[in-house]
Amino acid sequence: MQNNALMKIRDISKEYQMGEVKVKALQDVSFDIQEGEFVVILGPSGSGKSTLLNIIGGMDTPDNGKVFLRDLEITKFNDKKLTKYRREKIGFVFQFYNLMANLTAKENVELATEICKDSLDVNQVLEDVGLSDRKNHFPSQMSGGEQQRVAIARAVAKNPLLLLCDEPTGALDYKTGISILSLLNRVNKQYGKTVVVITHNAAIANMADKVVRMRSGKIIKIEHNDSPVAPERIEW
Amino acid sequence: MKKLNLRLFRLLKNSKGQFIAVTAVIIIGLLIYTSMNMAHINLKSTVNYYYDKTNFSDIFVQVSKIPKKEVDKLNKLPQINKAEGRIVYDVPLKVDKGREKVKVRVISIPENNQVNSLYMIEGQGIENKNKDVLVLEQFTKARGLNIEDNIVPQMGGKQYSLNIKGIVASPEYVYLMENEQTLLPQPDKFGVIYISEELAMDSMGFTNSYNEVVVKVNQGTDVEEVKEILENRLDKFGVKRIYTKDEQLSNRMITEEIEGLKKTSSSVPLVFLFVAAVIIAVILSRMVKNDRTSIGVLKALGYKNSDIILHYMKYSILIGLVGSIFGITLGILLSGYMTKMYIQFFNIPMLRVKFYYSYMISAIFISVLFCMTAGLWGTRKILKIVPAESMRPEPPKSGTRIFLEKIGVIWDRLSFSWKMVFRNIFRNKKRFIFISFGIALTFSVIFLPLNSMDAIVSIFYDHYGEFQTMDYNITFTKPLNERVLTDIKNIVDVEKIEPKIEYPFRITNGHREKVVNIIGLKENTSFYNFNNIKDQKINLPSSGIILSEGLANYLDVKVGDMVKIENFIPEKEDIYIEVKDIVRQSLGINGYMNIDYMRDKLTDEEMITGVYLDSDDRVKIKLDDAKQISSIQSLQDMREVFNEFLDLTIYSISITVLFGGILGFAIIYTSTSLGISERRLEFSSLRVMGFSKNDIYNLITRENIFMTILGILLGIPLGKYMIVFLEKNFSTEIYTLYIKTSLLTYVETILLTIFFIVLAQLATFKKINKLDFIEALKSRIT
Ligand SMILES: Nc1ncnc2c1ncn2[C@@H]1O[C@H](COP(=O)(O)OP(=O)(O)OP(=O)(O)O)[C@@H](O)[C@H]1O
């Protein structure tokens, strides 16, 4: 099968042993991510979204199946190569921001860019996320939404191929959530970055190019959206 | 600055206290390490250099009388580099314008003195052979004597007025003590003077002969072998005592001091470094545990395991480096001071202080080694953190019941806060064990020096006062008939008086032998209290011999064994005598016999060499003129000397206690403050629930009280164990440690331990005061 997708995920399975019971977190999951796409992964809690995203991001390894970045098989990578992969190709945004408490906003971004070759200008990125006047503040001095912007800036400034966001709005209120999503949307359009966002809120799906629906460790449906809605117009 | 370094830097700034506390422990460890090692090596090389320069003799032979030509013959032996004959006598000397009589050792020096040559400190050598005298520096200082002063020793019963021509130092008397029985130098009561061979021969009645031979062997020759040769060759001249450099009193004292320094320098610093390493490992592993998510983020960002480990390791390396810099610098400063102090104390007129880079390097090396090991140990879990997993909230700790809850009778009676205290303790067993053990260690580190203080005091008071009870111990210049007792009673008003014989003999058991004084005492002597090794009172048996424990151990004899006693009195046979008992004696080593039995077997009828007496009379003044008295030792004098010495000791012991306290402080401070920062969330929740700051202090205080009690209970056996170690390792031939810990010492140690714990606690309370509970709750998610 020859195609020019950025990421190809093929027959991924992952099981967790919880005492007596086996939890099948992922079962034979396959799909593609095209370059420049805005992908939303939807599904109820426990359906395996985070597990999938972590495997794509090289933070975790599957029991079975393969993940390709173009024609590089990252599931074959050893620890060292995975680290390099995360460093150069991936930007993560987590639900709980996960900033370093004793570094300022700007320093948190620099923490990420300092180890990348082709990073973007930190001040510019911070301005783009609307934080140029907050860049010398510590996380404890910022609101949740602001912290999440820092986290996005941190991921974007690395200039990764792929931006992976695990429930970036999960801890935020509606309005803030929207602003974060439109920021991600802008990153997708303006910087031309491929973005994958996890959520269990179906309404977000409208702004995506592609929606992957999951349940109990399986993909139940993949939808292509020809006319994505701007995030400001989304209702949940 | 690299952002990770910046993070570390801010981390350090926020936990300065911990950093300083651990670094202080390292500093002390390295301070002791460098100062003692350098003082040790400098002292050792200075002594060796001094011995070398002055040709310190390898063998000393005391004989009755040996003709000059026999000594010349010895010089032809291939093993011998140089043998010199000399005349040595202890004689009385009037000082302080004739008001006081002290003892001086007169030593003759040959024209071309080569062995044990004197080091001229002031003045010059002997010119007028009949008038000039050289005096040992210690004595001149203690007595305020100067060049050109006159002294009038009484030699061979006659007064000789001599002119001090030079003030000298001698390798034989770097530590000036009259004999093994003396605990401390008393340079004002015992001195050494040097006169020409001619004058010595004239005054003591030794025509062309000597009573002592000092020998320097050729390089590469076995000293023991030469000693044996000499023993046989000189037997006919009545060998009284033959001993090597190793047994020579002054050399032995200084060697013991050097050895002691070595022992301390190689053991004590390790304790400190080990404790510091444990604290570092604990701090780091707690840090890693708390930073689980942050470490996951770093991994997600693409940081390598090695980057992250190094990030945390820098904390320990920094402690190691800062500790090294301060520890070594202070250590070097102290070592210079210490070496000078020792060299003054030991009266060595030269100084060989070199800077030993090797100790600097090894100090850095060990401290970095300890810190790195601690760092690796503390950060080992970083490898196991899987980034994906670290983002998941940690599963809540299984809330199992603690075992105390199962004992309903107790549990139901506890108040809510005590219940919390016990839950906390049992849920964090590791921390709890760590702190309790730390307290135990603190306890014993304080306990030890306080006990050695007790030991030093008891060495002295056990010996003078318990073991020996006489007010005065009088020694004659030569053996006298027992009739002199009546003469003495006529001069002074005595309460009690008993004769004694104190004479050197060689006691042999198998291969082991030792020359010691055997003391003959009256059947029911009231001046000695003998206790056997089980500390039970015993009486002096009417026959046989009893030995002091140190001597029995040295000779490896048990009660009932027969030992050979060799007599130095001419024409007396060697005999075998049964060891009837072994007795405790803290100071010196001796054998004891019934005086009648001793006279029967070893010496002459009716002969005595001195008396013991109790009296309120002015004994010293009244007996001062008695020509046959060589020394009068009073309990009072001994106490005064001892108290002076004690002042010095208290000083060094306080420093040791302080070091122990810092150790304890560091352990308790770091673990409590670690506990507080880990429990910020818990405390914040409590604050939100309406607990006041004081309630939280109370909570922690109760936990600490509980741990302190446990720590002290653990510390008592640990401390006792260390004392047994101390008794074994620090007893010497000269003194045997019998440590009886007094109740007061326990109380003092407990109070000091609590003092340091309270201090550490007060310091951590600042952290609770500053605890911003809203922020703590908020920062949970970052
Ligand atoms: N480390 C783990 N150990 C055991 N089970 C795990 C582990 N990680 C995930 N699981 C299980 O795998 C399944 C999928 O988990 P995953 O985190 O991928 O779900 P999710 O779709 O992200 O859920 P949510 O929307 O709640 O974040 C769940 O049943 C979860 O309990």
Ligand SMILES: [Mg+2]
């Ligand atoms: Mg999830």
